[in-house]
Amino acid sequence: MSSASQTRVRIGVVGLGGATMQLLPSIVADERVVIAGVVDADERARRDFADDFAVPAHESVEALAADPGVDVVYLATPHALHADQAVAALAQGTHVLVEKPLSLTVADCLRVVEASRASGAHVVVGHTHAFDRPVRALRDLLDVGDLGEVAMITSCNYGSFLYRPRRPEELDTRLGGGIVFNQVPHQVDLVRLLGGGLVRSVRSSAFVLDPSRPTEGSHTTFLDFEGGAAASLVYSGYDRFDTDELTGWIDENGAPRRPDHGSASRALRALPSPADEPALKAARGYQRGWTPPIADGHQHPHFGLLLVSCERADVRVGPSGLQVYDIDGMRKVPVEPVAAVPDKTAVLDDLYRAVVLHEPSAHDAAWGAATVEVCEAIVASSRERREITLAHQVPLRRPAVPVPQDPAAQGA
Amino acid sequence: MSSASQTRVRIGVVGLGGATMQLLPSIVADERVVIAGVVDADERARRDFADDFAVPAHESVEALAADPGVDVVYLATPHALHADQAVAALAQGTHVLVEKPLSLTVADCLRVVEASRASGAHVVVGHTHAFDRPVRALRDLLDVGDLGEVAMITSCNYGSFLYRPRRPEELDTRLGGGIVFNQVPHQVDLVRLLGGGLVRSVRSSAFVLDPSRPTEGSHTTFLDFEGGAAASLVYSGYDRFDTDELTGWIDENGAPRRPDHGSASRALRALPSPADEPALKAARGYQRGWTPPIADGHQHPHFGLLLVSCERADVRVGPSGLQVYDIDGMRKVPVEPVAAVPDKTAVLDDLYRAVVLHEPSAHDAAWGAATVEVCEAIVASSRERREITLAHQVPLRRPAVPVPQDPAAQGA
Numbered sequence: 155m156s157s158a159s160q161t162r163v164r165i166g167v168v169g170l171g172g173a174t175m176q177l178l179p180s181i182v183a184d185e186r187v188v189i190a191g192v193v194d195a196d197e198r199a200r201r202d203f204a205d206d207f208a209v210p211a212h213e214s215v216e217a218l219a220a221d222p223g224v225d226v227v228y229l230a231t232p233h234a235l236h237a238d239q240a241v242a243a244l245a246q247g248t249h250v251l252v253e254k255p256l257s258l259t260v261a262d263c264l265r266v267v268e269a270s271r272a273s274g275a276h277v278v279v280g281h282t283h284a285f286d287r288p289v290r291a292l293r294d295l296l297d298v299g300d301l302g303e304v305a306m307i308t309s310c311n312y313g314s315f316l317y318r319p320r321r322p323e324e325l326d327t328r329l330g331g332g333i334v335f336n337q338v339p340h341q342v343d344l345v346r347l348l349g350g351g352l353v354r355s356v357r358s359s360a361f362v363l364d365p366s367r368p369t370e371g372s373h374t375t376f377l378d379f380e381g382g383a384a385a386s387l388v389y390s391g392y393d394r395f396d397t398d399e400l401t402g403w404i405d406e407n408g409a410p411r412r413p414d415h416g417s418a419s420r421a422l423r424a425l426p427s428p429a430d431e432p433a434l435k436a437a438r439g440y441q442r443g444w445t446p447p448i449a450d451g452h453q454h455p456h457f458g459l460l461l462v463s464c465e466r467a468d469v470r471v472g473p474s475g476l477q478v479y480d481i482d483g484m485r486k487v488p489v490e491p492v493a494a495v496p497d498k499t500a501v502l503d504d505l506y507r508a509v510v511l512h513e514p515s516a517h518d519a520a521w522g523a524a525t526v527e528v529c530e531a532i533v534a535s536s537r538e539r540r541e542i543t544l545a546h547q548v549p550l551r552r553p554a555v556p557v558p559q560d561p562a563a564q565g566a
Numbered sequence: 567m568s569s570a571s572q573t574r575v576r577i578g579v580v581g582l583g584g585a586t587m588q589l590l591p592s593i594v595a596d597e598r599v600v601i602a603g604v605v606d607a608d609e610r611a612r613r614d615f616a617d618d619f620a621v622p623a624h625e626s627v628e629a630l631a632a633d634p635g636v637d638v639v640y641l642a643t644p645h646a647l648h649a650d651q652a653v654a655a656l657a658q659g660t661h662v663l664v665e666k667p668l669s670l671t672v673a674d675c676l677r678v679v680e681a682s683r684a685s686g687a688h689v690v691v692g693h694t695h696a697f698d699r700p701v702r703a704l705r706d707l708l709d710v711g712d713l714g715e716v717a718m719i720t721s722c723n724y725g726s727f728l729y730r731p732r733r734p735e736e737l738d739t740r741l742g743g744g745i746v747f748n749q750v751p752h753q754v755d756l757v758r759l760l761g762g763g764l765v766r767s768v769r770s771s772a773f774v775l776d777p778s779r780p781t782e783g784s785h786t787t788f789l790d791f792e793g794g795a796a797a798s799l800v801y802s803g804y805d806r807f808d809t810d811e812l813t814g815w816i817d818e819n820g821a822p823r824r825p826d827h828g829s830a831s832r833a834l835r836a837l838p839s840p841a842d843e844p845a846l847k848a849a850r851g852y853q854r855g856w857t858p859p860i861a862d863g864h865q866h867p868h869f870g871l872l873l874v875s876c877e878r879a880d881v882r883v884g885p886s887g888l889q890v891y892d893i894d895g896m897r898k899v900p901v902e903p904v905a906a907v908p909d910k911t912a913v914l915d916d917l918y919r920a921v922v923l924h925e926p927s928a929h930d931a932a933w934g935a936a937t938v939e940v941c942e943a944i945v946a947s948s949r950e951r952r953e954i955t956l957a958h959q960v961p962l963r964r965p966a967v968p969v970p971q972d973p974a975a976q977g978a
């Protein structure tokens with residue numbers, strides 16, 4: 155084996171549903187990582203995946219994490235399982251890539267923080283839209299300092315989330331259903347990345363507008379940051395207005411699309427029985443012979459309208475890059491073309507840095523816990539109609555050196 | 567005189583600056599109202615205006631209000647003068663149309679409320695963008711009830727306000743300068759109109775980002791309404807990003823425009839001396855021989871991105887009308903073409919109703935006081951970094967019958 159191949163991060167996949175299908179194109183396109191094993195409750199999907207990738211299928215997260223050919227377990231499982239699965243892997247010294255939210259309570263998240271600290275194994279919480287290349291490009295631009303300190307962040311996203319096919323528990327807030335633990339973590343993560351991480355307090359109203367989907371489907375939230383920045387977060391998953399109207403009809407994953415207001419709702423209404431909905435969802439998981447989508451006018455993933463106002467400039471973040479506005483006018487700061495469809499390569503940047511270079515991700519377990527704390531506070535603020543002050547926030551950790559794209563350049 | 571002409575509302579204008587220049591086209595286009603007198607501190611402007619309109623020039627608001635040929639004084643004067651001038655006119659039984667804000671403190675506003683109550687003369691506070699035809703069309707649509715209750719209101723507006731030419735006091739928050747008492751009242755008024763009027767609490771951060779313009783130039787604010795609706799208000803006047811980018815480059819007054827990020831800032835920077843700035847502002851006041859602008863692709867005034875999410879539909883309010891999104895897709899609800907440039911006719915609707923039909927405006931003195939209370943709370947919440955609960959809110963007053971457009975139809 156070459157020295158480059160020796161540094162490839164070997165990923166064991168846990169869960170072959172929608173999140174994995176979103177990350178898989180970036181994994182297979184990236185020389186720094188390789189699929190090394192799989193766990194899934196669905197025997198058919200697990201076998202198909204193991205065959206297609208020529209990797210071992212395991213019966214449990216513990217067995218996968220114990221496989222000496224696996225460096226990282228990627229947890230793309232129901233939220234309520236994340237903490238126990240992460241702790242189990244970390245206890246064996248295996249690194250963890252876990253989908254947001256890290257868990258459903260801060261208390262559970264802190265168990266993961268402690269397990270990571272005790273074992274020395276790393277945790278990366280992602281993908282969230284904080285990993286989108288244009289968002290990262292803005293974070294880098296902010297670090298240069300020319301724009302001055304961040305003052306206001308405005309994140310507004312409308313889509314069809316609540317009417318995508320769901321399992322019953324995904325419509326129960328107590329079990330991690332609804333937008334607060336599924337979509338809001340994207341917003342919280344990206345505004346924390348841009349605002350420095352330390353949210354001081356939260357004031358929010360969240361709404362349950364459809365009795366047939368009895369969980370929060372929209373919210374409007376004010377975040378006050380230590381240091382004085384503030385953010386407005388607005389989200390609706392009710393499949394009516396769509397903020398893709400404001401971004402040239404490029405969808406959340408960067409794909410060109412057409413307007414289809416209400417179509418997800420109508421598709422659900424057309425089902426013969428509500429019991430058919432989980433099967434629709436399952437059909438979105440791994441299918442034998444899968445090949446990655448080909449880029450065809452694709453741009454980067456985004457999360458709706460994102461405006462950041464600094465001391466000396468405003469920035470609009472879009473799917474193809476940044477627009478920076480100041481006294482001299484507007485200039486575009488493009489980002490590189492997509493490396494996958496959708497392009498979630500930045501998650502693998504962080505994973506590679508953590509596992510190979512021993513540099514913790516900004517999106518480590520403590521960061522993920524802080525994001526969950528904001529989500530919990532959104533629920534509490536809305537129910538109690540008062541401002542909630544936070545206690546578990548952590549500042550943004552910045553990488554010391556540029557991210558290497560070419561593992562061969564690292565030596566071994 | 568015909569019976570129709572006898573019902574024309576006779577308006578005495580006080581102040582020939584920017585606000586009057588914005589309302590004048592609607593006044594001269596509207597058969598229900600007529601200019602009947604003028605007061606201005608600038609003798610040249612006052613004489614020119616009196617000559618052009620063949621109306622008497624008066625030395626004071628009191629003298630204008632005492633003129634038996636004047637039904638209403640229109641106060642387009644510096645904010646700090648509004649309350650005393652309104653009280654003086656009301657004491658003589660003369661109705662008052664007053665630009666926002668009604669005054670700079672709730673206490674001063676309540677003096678106007680009391681004077682109006684004691685005299686029986688009406689107060690209309692406007693123009694604000696709550697009078698924009700598309701906003702009123704949405705209010706009417708909400709009253710029909712098909713959309714359900716309002717949940718979230720999102721108002722986001724970026725423009726060049728802070729770099730338009732200013733007098734020194736307009737850059738001092740204590741004297742009513744900055745965005746909080748000049749631009750934020752637009753947002754507060756329109757979200758209160760759509761949210762029902764009763765704001766329960768305010769959480770805000772406001773920002774002073776340019777030391778050379780030492781007053782608030784941007785804010786992000788959360789409003790909780792009695793009844794459970796909530797609003798996000800974001801505004802920046804720093805002449806960088808411009809939300810007209812989101813509305814097809816139709817400007818705040820409905821005029822087609824081109825992008826010119828930073829041009830207002832650059833124009834100020836190019837002045838030989840800061841002392842030249844007030845003269846630039848004065849040049850925007852009344853000029854002899856004025857004629858109203860001709861409509862040429864003009865749409866209705868607007869205040870940036872405005873989204874309203876109800877129980878069963880979302881609505882985007884734009885300069886040409888409404889877009890309503892629900893399970894059946896998107897439908898456009900156009901409003902009538904503009905009647906003036908800019909079209910502020912709805913202010914005159916309310917004035918006519920109050921003076922001729924004795925129906926108080928929704929935007930009466932108590933309403934204006936409640937809007938100022940929200941603005942005061944924005945300053946307090948930002949400085950004290952806490953949620954502020956309100957005490958002077960009033961509910962929206964709804965008209966009982968449609969607004970008459972043709973005074974002849976009223977009889978006399």
